[in-house]
Amino acid sequence: MLKNTLIVLVIVVLFLPLLPLLVWSFSQGWFFPQFIPEQWTFQHWIQVFSPASRVMEGLVQSLAIALTTTMLSLLVGLPAGRAIGLMEFPGKAALKLFLLTPIIVSPLATLMGMQFVLIRLGLNGTLFAVVLVHLMPTIPYMTLVLASVFANFDMGYEIQARSLGASPLQVLSQVTLPLIAPGVVVGALFAFLISWNEFLLTFFVSAGRVFTLPMVLFTLLQGGNNGLTAAVAITSVVPGLLFLLLASNALQNETTLAGLGNV
């Protein structure tokens, strides 16, 4: 009983910051000390969907960047996760530490160096440059999650399938991938969320031309329009939340996350 009360209390506190967002997004001039707004409006939401506010443009760009980053991270993370999870080799501990660097070390200096190179290559301000910098934090997470799943993977299934006449491609698509699916889903969720949330990395290489949703929100936050800011904030929660719902089963699988607890 006490336990459930505590848990409910934690959940209420976790959701508390979302409450003023919801109210503000429908309110017209909500002055202190009014408990609820005097006037309600859909104006902020209409603005979110109007091209002038560039919110939808930001949403589409963010989505394109996050999905591309996730796919690329998966592509390189799969072989690396397999190597770390299933094989032993000299330098493995050092390699895991190396992979942690982009997650733990501040990216500021690196970004300044990359910006210097990207400007000279004429790539500054392109979607390509943004995807490139987003790969720095997403690849380590993807690799560590996949390595964790591969560590619990029994290669006997693959050997069995091969000996029964399956081609390497068939083994991959019909045996390996289905068995590691929870890791793929959780790794993709982390990669997507990191890229979707990223402000600083995008800021440094976007040159004001790539306008992701966090950039829109950051700009709005320094203005004074609470209603529109709240509406945009709620909008930028939706895709991540949908992805989380899709991945909720895989998140319950402890082998997908145990790797992050053992770096």
Added chain:
Amino acid sequence: MPFAERRWGLRHDGSGLLTHWRAYLLLLPVTGIIGLLFGGGLVMAFLQSIGAIGLLGSGQISLTAYQTALANPEFLRSLTLSVYIAIVATGLSTVFSIGLAILLRTAGRWASFACQVTLPIPHLVGIVGVLLLLSPSGLISRWLYMLGGIQSDQDFPLLVNDTANIGVLLHFLWKEIPFMTLILLAVLRGINPAYEMQARALGASPWQCFWHVTLPMMKSGIFSSSLIVFGYIFASFEVPFLLGSTRPRTLPVLIYRAFTDSDLTRRPEAIALGIILSALSMLIVVAYSWLVSRNYQSMSRV
């Protein structure tokens, strides 16, 4: 899986060297990309900071930028603030996450799912929420006014952009506790409950069982997740920039300000500060791995 097979990489074809080559080949794309982007960026930044390349680089190598950066009286204050925020937020997050993970371990799935729902919420959204909740004209201030606790918004304590950085700390707790709990819960679920049952059967109190049995088994999970959280908070920019005190500023905010300064001559100083920040974070990683390896040695001695 037999230990020797995993330990020595004898799973495939028995030939050790061949297996190693395969492992390195599989790892090449990841290490290549991270090395090229992160390492390459760092090298280019360093070359700029010593004046070898860059806008104002005369090609003459000098350490002037580092001298200017370290002579800036704000540097030490910023560093202290960054370390203070990272230590307090990580420490509190760790303690609360251990508690929450233990609570959720035996609770229904609804509970762990509900605690995960705030996980995908972007930091910037959390910042907006914290501002509209805790500022002097925020929701809680309005509630207090209605209850008669305060007479005007002037009476509400300053919790955002305050000198103690309460707003920053609360934001990080709100954001990092669900993340750490998720990892620790996975660690807990992977623990064989037989040890705890045995301890209880032998007469250990619930507290003794937690302190001497459960917690030691969670150790590596606690170490790793708090390292990730510490590194993240130490390097974080948006949260202290928008919710933190205006003076002193955290190190990343100081660097951002110097780099985006209209005075371009401040660039080398900003880059030098960035290099110092990276070096400090790397020291943390090294110290951590030393701590962990020492910990494992002491475990194997037992």
